[in-house]
Amino acid sequence: MRAVYIVKRFGVFLLIVWLAATLNFFLPKLSGQDPVRAKLLAEASLGGYVHAGLEDMVNQYQKKFGLDKPLWRQYLTYLGAVSRGDLNYSIANYPRTVVGMIREALPWTIGLLGVTTLFSFAAGTILGALLAWPRAPRWIRWLMPPLWALHAIPFFLLGLVLSWLLAFKFQWLPIFGGYSAGANPAWDWAFVLDVLRHAVLPSLSIVLVSVGGWALAMRGMMVTTMGEDYVTFAEAKGLRSATIFTRYCMRNAILPQTTGLALALGQILSGAVLVEAIFGYPGIGALLFQAIEENDFFLIEGIVFTVIVALGFATFLLDVVYPWLDPRISYRQA
Amino acid sequence: MLGYLRRNLSLVVGLVLLGVLAAFIVAGALSVDTGNAQPLSAPALQPPSWDYPFGTDRNGRDLLAVIVAGTPLTLRIGFVAGFIGVGVGAVLAFIAAFYRGWVDTVIRSIADIGLTVPQLLVLIIIAVSLRGSLTVNQMAIIIASLAWLSPTRTIRSQVLTLRERGYVEVARLNGMSGPEIIFRELMPNLLPYLAATLVGSVSAAILASVGLEVLGLGQVEAPTLGMTLYWVNFNAAIINGWWWWWSAPLVVIVMVFLGLFFLTVGLDEIANPRLRRSV
Numbered sequence: 269m270r271a272v273y274i275v276k277r278f279g280v281f282l283l284i285v286w287l288a289a290t291l292n293f294f295l296p297k298l299s300g301q302d303p304v305r306a307k308l309l310a311e312a313s314l315g316g317y318v319h320a321g322l323e324d325m326v327n328q329y330q331k332k333f334g335l336d337k338p339l340w341r342q343y344l345t346y347l348g349a350v351s352r353g354d355l356n357y358s359i360a361n362y363p364r365t366v367v368g369m370i371r372e373a374l375p376w377t378i379g380l381l382g383v384t385t386l387f388s389f390a391a392g393t394i395l396g397a398l399l400a401w402p403r404a405p406r407w408i409r410w411l412m413p414p415l416w417a418l419h420a421i422p423f424f425l426l427g428l429v430l431s432w433l434l435a436f437k438f439q440w441l442p443i444f445g446g447y448s449a450g451a452n453p454a455w456d457w458a459f460v461l462d463v464l465r466h467a468v469l470p471s472l473s474i475v476l477v478s479v480g481g482w483a484l485a486m487r488g489m490m491v492t493t494m495g496e497d498y499v500t501f502a503e504a505k506g507l508r509s510a511t512i513f514t515r516y517c518m519r520n521a522i523l524p525q526t527t528g529l530a531l532a533l534g535q536i537l538s539g540a541v542l543v544e545a546i547f548g549y550p551g552i553g554a555l556l557f558q559a560i561e562e563n564d565f566f567l568i569e570g571i572v573f574t575v576i577v578a579l580g581f582a583t584f585l586l587d588v589v590y591p592w593l594d595p596r597i598s599y600r601q602a
Numbered sequence: 603m604l605g606y607l608r609r610n611l612s613l614v615v616g617l618v619l620l621g622v623l624a625a626f627i628v629a630g631a632l633s634v635d636t637g638n639a640q641p642l643s644a645p646a647l648q649p650p651s652w653d654y655p656f657g658t659d660r661n662g663r664d665l666l667a668v669i670v671a672g673t674p675l676t677l678r679i680g681f682v683a684g685f686i687g688v689g690v691g692a693v694l695a696f697i698a699a700f701y702r703g704w705v706d707t708v709i710r711s712i713a714d715i716g717l718t719v720p721q722l723l724v725l726i727i728i729a730v731s732l733r734g735s736l737t738v739n740q741m742a743i744i745i746a747s748l749a750w751l752s753p754t755r756t757i758r759s760q761v762l763t764l765r766e767r768g769y770v771e772v773a774r775l776n777g778m779s780g781p782e783i784i785f786r787e788l789m790p791n792l793l794p795y796l797a798a799t800l801v802g803s804v805s806a807a808i809l810a811s812v813g814l815e816v817l818g819l820g821q822v823e824a825p826t827l828g829m830t831l832y833w834v835n836f837n838a839a840i841i842n843g844w845w846w847w848w849s850a851p852l853v854v855i856v857m858v859f860l861g862l863f864f865l866t867v868g869l870d871e872i873a874n875p876r877l878r879r880s881v
Contacts, residue, residue: 280715283715284715284718284719287715288719291724291727292727295727295728295731296731298731417860419863420859420860420862420863420864421856421859421860422809422812422813422859424816425852425855425856428831428834428840428848428852429852431840432840432845432848435840435841436840436841436843443840443841444841530718531717531718533718533720534717534718534719534720534721535720535721537720537723538720538721538722538723538813541720541722541723541813541817542722542813542816542817545816545817545835546816546835556723556726556817557817557818560726560730560817560818560819561818565730568726568727568730569727571723572723572724572726572727575720575723576719576720576723576724579718579719579720580718580719583718
């Protein structure tokens with residue numbers, strides 16, 4: 269059963285990859301654009317005059333890239349290239365490949381999102397559980413309205429306010445980039461500290477917003493769980509309240525939270541793209557922002573494709589782990 | 603009525619926030635020349651003063667005029683995309699949940715798979731492919747192209763619980779046809795829920811539009827809230843200490859999001875009275 273379930277989930281993942289690649293291939297064709305011609309024209313007009321042989325050049329390039337072949341041939345070639353991990357060259361930074369540029373940016377984003385998501389998930393879940401617990405300290409209840417309000421605001425808006433407050437007004441933290449200009453990227457304390465200092469503002473704007481969301485969801489689940497008969501029974505047995513809280517309530521309420529995590533990944537990433545763009549944090553988001561500014565179509569496509577594949581894979585992993593966390597879900601159902 | 607509103611505080615907060623904003627925009631539209639939302643209509647980079655209560659930006663736009671002209675544009679994107687999203691989503695959800703079978707499987711799978719994908723990135727690809735900078739209406743349509751996914755999923759699960767109720771059974775025994783049951787029995791019972799979903803989608807659509815605009819995919823000359831923030835970022839207004847440039851659009855956007863959020867919570871409470879006791 270287990271193997272069938274995993275294979276099925278993996279099939280969904282492959283389907284997502286294929287859909288993303290197909291979308292990437294056909295969308296630009298639908299709009300009838302021609303990135304090569306557009307780029308050459310732009311270059312030519314930058315130079316001040318339009319080259320007489322421009323049409324020939326376009327044709328040459330199209331032959332070189334196989335753009336004169338029938339559509340289905342191009343599509344198959346494209347799928348083949350993508351499956352080999354070849355996402356073409358960056359148009360704006362020509363000799364560099366899209367894959368190379370993404371590989372450079374990816375660790376930054378994974379680091380930023382990994383740490384902030386895990387932290388806010390853990391903190392929000394615990395906080396939400398306490399919010400619903402009648403015997404929790406009173407002051408926790410006061411956190412509710414601000415968390416609620418913060419949760420409704422997009423990451424990057426909070427980022428704007430934080431950067432004004434902490435970077436401009438008090439000048440405690442650097443406002444831009446992943447490390448100081450001129451810093452020597454090496455594995456020593458000075459550089460690591462520098463990187464951490466630069467990561468504080470982007471992380472803070474993600475964490476403060478998402479903690480509220482997790483806390484609210486967890487609180488809702490806790491309230492439902494605490495109404496269950498087995499909790500009343502545990503109380504009647506005279507179990508310690510800490511045991512009831514952690515083993516009876518939290519353990520059960522946390523499961524839908526994990527499904528929520530799988531569903532929220534896409535949203536978190538969409539938000540983080542903007543945070544990186546605002547702070548110039550050298551991850552995928554800032555790269556995407558730069559690609560949009562430079563009209564670098566292949567790079568934009570490559571980033572979107574990579575992110576969809578990465579998130580699809582993360583969802584797949586969570587799907588596989590989930591039945592193991594929650595014995596109530598059998599592999600067969602999903 | 604008043605007694606109910608006292609119990610449903612979220613609804614009141616949401617309505618008040620949006621009401622204040624609407625009153626401000628209407629009053630502004632009557633008294634402010636929105637032509638000043640165009641560049642070079644005021645001296646550049648003036649901090650707030652009697653003549654320019656919200657200050658002016660680097661391109662010589664009167665920021666009060668920008669807010670008054672731009673907020674309705676941003677809201678329009680949200681409402682157009684939200685309405686299309688919930689409309690399409692509701693139809694698909696009713697079809698899927700009421701008829702079940704392979705139609706349901708197909709619709710549910712598409713919605714489920716679509717939702718795991720980061721929507722903003724797909725919107726970026728669509729926007730970039732269609733190029734030529736996007737007008738406000740095009741932006742709304744593009745956002746609507748994905749806005750139906752989430753309503754489809756949530757409304758479907760609601761319909762699934764409703765279709766097993768006794769009154770639907772009775773309607774079926776009375777010989778009502780499928781569409782008739784959907785429109786005369788199911789729809790009216792789901793109205794508060796649909797309203798809550800609509801408000802949620804409007805908010806999500808506004809978030810998406812602001813996101814696309816901040817990344818530079820909006821209409822350059824449109825004074826929407828998102829484009830204003832794009833210029834703020836473009837000109838590094840924060841490091842330069844031009845606080846008035848970003849604070850006005852920021853306050854308005856926060857008011858919009860908070861208002862819509864509390865409205866959703868309030869409507870949810872109407873739609874699902876059981877929440878009232880527990881949460």
